[in-house]
Amino acid sequence: MVYARVNTIFGRRDTIAAGVARVEGTDRAAVEASRGNRGLTTLMDGDAGVIVALSYWMDPLHSSAPNLTRVRERIAAAARGALVAETYAVAWQEPGPAPAWPGAAVRIDRLQTDPVAEVAGHDLLRAHVRQEAGGDSGFCGAEVMVDRGNGAALLITTWTAGAAQRADAVVAQLCDGAAGAGITLRRTETYVLVRGCAPIRAPR
Structure with a gap:
């Protein structure tokens, strides 16, 4: 972990x-x-x-x-x-086809999850990310972080600067698709990437 x-x-x-x-x-x-x-x-x-x-x-x-x-x-x-x-604990990370250079658009969508269906909800959200954003040439990647103590979660998606406008519609679809699994969107924050790091993988 x-x-x-x-x-x-x-x-x-x-x-x-x-x-x-x-x-x-x-x-x-x-x-x-x-x-x-x-x-x-x-x-x-x-x-x-x-x-x-x-x-x-x-x-x-x-x-x-x-x-x-x-x-x-x-x-x-x-x-x-x-x-x-x-x-938070990092639940998963999903890479995209585009590299995340400085200046990329980053969204932090603050979510609330149903603790009973937390794992299933996050897996469903990941499936929707792959389906809705995975083939988008402006999609750089996504990750979900969770606080298992209170059900709070962060969906962090990164997009090229040129794809920032359509990210709103894509993420809205993601959240709508996950609503059936007890995930609700609380608020959205938008940022610019100053400097990132390589995708995180825990040692086996």
């Missing part, structure tokens, strides 16, 4: 560049060199002044090491923003 730490910094439009520079400087190297780390992806919403840093871990406890706490504090200070941290 691979886990994801989702760090969201709610900064300001005039300080987001400083926050991103902090992430992509020595702080990225510190995260990627940490025990158990499996990669780091950085997203931003320049209009809202929001940065999202997604770090992946073999053990969620590794993401709470003191040196990483200091890294997060430095990023929040550079962006002059408040930090909200969440931890």
Whole structure:
């Protein structure tokens, strides 16, 4: 099992560049060199002044090491923003035909799942991703992260900049198709990819 730490910094439009520079400087190297780390992806919403840093871990406890706490504090200070941290288990990742270059469009759809049908619901959602988006030349990939304690989940899809407009309709179809399995859409967030990481695969 691979886990994801989702760090969201709610900064300001005039300080987001400083926050991103902090992430992509020595702080990225510190995260990627940490025990158990499996990669780091950085997203931003320049209009809202929001940065999202997604770090992946073999053990969620590794993401709470003191040196990483200091890294997060430095990023929040550079962006002059408040930090909200969440931890999820990565349920699955599905690659797409297009590469995810910096500047790609990223959607985070926050879902609520029925705990009784959680596994079946996520499997159905993955099947719909393959069916509705898998052949789209602008689709870069998708993943689902789950909080099994409260049924919250994130559907994260990445699209080329040119495909961003049609992503709305495709993801709406995905969520409609999964509604029968107890999955409901709570809200959608949109970002630009600053820098990604390779697809995460747990060692066998």
